[in-house]
Amino acid sequence: MSVSMQERLARIRINAFLYLRADWLARLIDIFGSAEEILKQNADTLAREAQMNPSTAAHFLRDAFAINPQEELEKTEKYGGRILIPEDEEYPQSLRQIKEAPIALYVLGKLPQPNQVCIGMVGTRKITPYGRRASTTLAEGLAQAGAVIVSGLARGIDSQCHAAAVRLNKPTVAVIGTGIGRCYPPENRELARAILQHGGAIVSELPFNKPPNAFHFPRRNRIIAALSELVVVVEGEAKSGALITAKLALEMGKDVLAVPGPIDSPQSQGPNRLIADGAGVVTCVKDIIDYISNPDLFALQVPQQPAQATQEQDGLTDLQKQVMQFIASAEEASADQVVEALHLSVPQAAEVLFELEVKGLLTSQAGLYSKSKF
């Protein structure tokens, strides 16, 4: 079904009103026949016909006319993107099926094909070394197997998962809580660019230049859940956006999996609770792939090796192995602790740590080193 340009522009307009859920906007379109028709109404008729609060109706029209849809289109195109509406063929089928399907979807890059399986990976912004290891290992495994990681480009787990895919030159989808003309958090600009370069996509339902706002993020979580075949929660506090995504996925009838964690870690309270409530337990990539309902559709390469990737440690010197072992047992260790424990001089320790970090086996954060993978 082709939609006229006028109608497309009208859809972009009504999409700019963020205080009505997408299914309400869809209902308005149903009532009046088209978005164009809605915009021809005045606030009173709108309120009467759609049984809306008159002030909401006025606000709605004000917001709709506040943006310039032509400009939105031009800016998006300048970035090499497009604005999809549900009638478009490219509009993801999985998204079209949900109750609150976005009225307009701003897309940069390449959306996953129907023969690609999408796995949502979400988690805390306050990542722990354990969360970093788990998310990196799982995301790398999934990307290697051929799955597309869908996440939210937030700090912490989200960034780790996107970055893991990018490092392997695999596509990944970031559903962001700002307009696609912005980057939040700003330090992820580099990552966003890399996602597009490696065949991934950046997706948002918000107007092009919309700045971040707390209420945008729970909303975009439904898009993550909808695009994903199943959702994996790596780490998350007892009340967190990751759990919102998990709840939305369950409501959409999708499987939710969780990575178990230490019971005294605030970041593992979310996933541990989910497991207690019946979520699938993730201990390795295969656990996730086993949950995919029609694995044959997607030609996945299920990794055979166990989670412990030992082969990467093979080429290490004895000293490097000792340092790895020490850091693994201490979970996190400062250079000082390495110096003390292994009786090294500071320059010696600096050299070993530098080499291990460059090899990608260690990550440092605020002066503390931890293993970057299992």
Next chain:
Amino acid sequence: MLASVRTCALKGIDGFEVTTEVDISSGMPTLSVVGLPDAEVKESKERVIAAIRNSGFDFPLKRITVNLSPAELRKSGTQFDLPIAAGILAASGALSEEAVKKLKDLILLGELALDGTLRPCAGVLPMLIGVKNSQGTAVIAPDNFLEGQTAGLPFITPRTLRDLADWLEVKLPQESVQMAYVPPQEEEPAAVLDFSDVKGQAVAKRALEIAAAGGHNVLMIGLPGTGKSMLAKRFAGILPPLTEEESLEITKIYSVCNLLGKMKHRLHTRPFRDPHHTISEAALIGGGSNPRPGEVSLAHNGVLFLDEFAEFSRSTLEVLRQPLENGQVTISRAKETVTYPARFTLIAAMNPCPCGNLGNPHKPCTCTPMQIRRYQAKISGPLLDRIDLTVNLNPVAYGDWNKAAEGDTSAQIAARVLAARKRQQARFKGTATTANAFMTPKQIKQFCPLPAGADAILEAAMRKFGLSARSLDKVLKTARTIADLEGKDNIENAHLIEVLQYRPLDRKGVPDL
């Protein structure tokens, strides 16, 4: 009648000679001081009148004009009391002709009490050094005796204005106005604060050793109670001993600020200044409408320790840029511009986040990522560019602390630092550069050739740690110091790798791509 008396004033920390001309003529009895006097010089009138009367002289009830020449330079300080009083006595005819002749040979400096007692004033040492080359005997207060001795020119120390007059009239013997020579006090015992007091923290200690050896500035980031202040306080103890020249420079500054006390000839230990973070810009770099040296100058040739670095107001921190770059501060005010020396080693310390618990294994950090970013971003890029070494201090668990090595003593470290400094002195002979940290880009090119294989290391550092091209010079300078500490002629790859250990917080938690 006219009389002229010699005295001194200060510009910055340098003294210059001032001629006090006193003219007494008939007319309404007034006393006016001209020649750009500051408030304290204007007030000296009242002290002078009382002092002359209470010393048993008559104060002439005539029109008295005092001119301080050169008239275009501002005069501040209380040292003008004595020359003005002596000038009035000479011009009014209270002194004999012989005495007036003798007076011409003197350089007078001193504040007067109302009873005519001579009181000490600030800046005697630099003022006397400033007039050392002109012939004459200085007259200073007994309490300024040691400063006079340090300045090394003939001087006398009468107790009162009356004593001075009697000495001029040869009513008093020379001994009564000249104190006996006091031998300079022994070097103060080596700092009681020793590096071996601090257990563990091997990385931070090593960074401070490098900083001492090459004159580099250090930023310590660590949880409260990890030993940042302890280490900083011990830093001055591993710096090479002060040279005569350096010692004199800082003694002059302390004299100007009246911080010398009457017990000290000169300073023998490097200063350690740790101003509170509420300090104002003017107090930090110096200033005021009547400029005075600030903390950066008081830390000259020593250590400026700024604890809670991120709590200083942003504008206060930004003014540090000039002294860090040039080793001096220039303070311009409407009335004058002065330059104070300020070559110090900056040791800055801060918490990793506003709540102070980021990276603490025992307490969770309650800050949002945004708060942490904002906190760390308070230290601007240009300022960070002037800090060569950044170290993270992590808490030492009790078990570890018990076992932790004490490491080397300050004396052992100081010996290594001195050896490294000597190598640098030989290298920079004949140039203005004093240490590796102050190398010019040309010198970096000349003295810091990259070893084979360094490209791969630096490339990895840029990719992994976000090392910027602009911080490359810092890496090279610091690597040069590490090579000097090891007695190596050329920078080796291991040195570069070690420097990268002390990289700043420029990663901001972004995963590798």
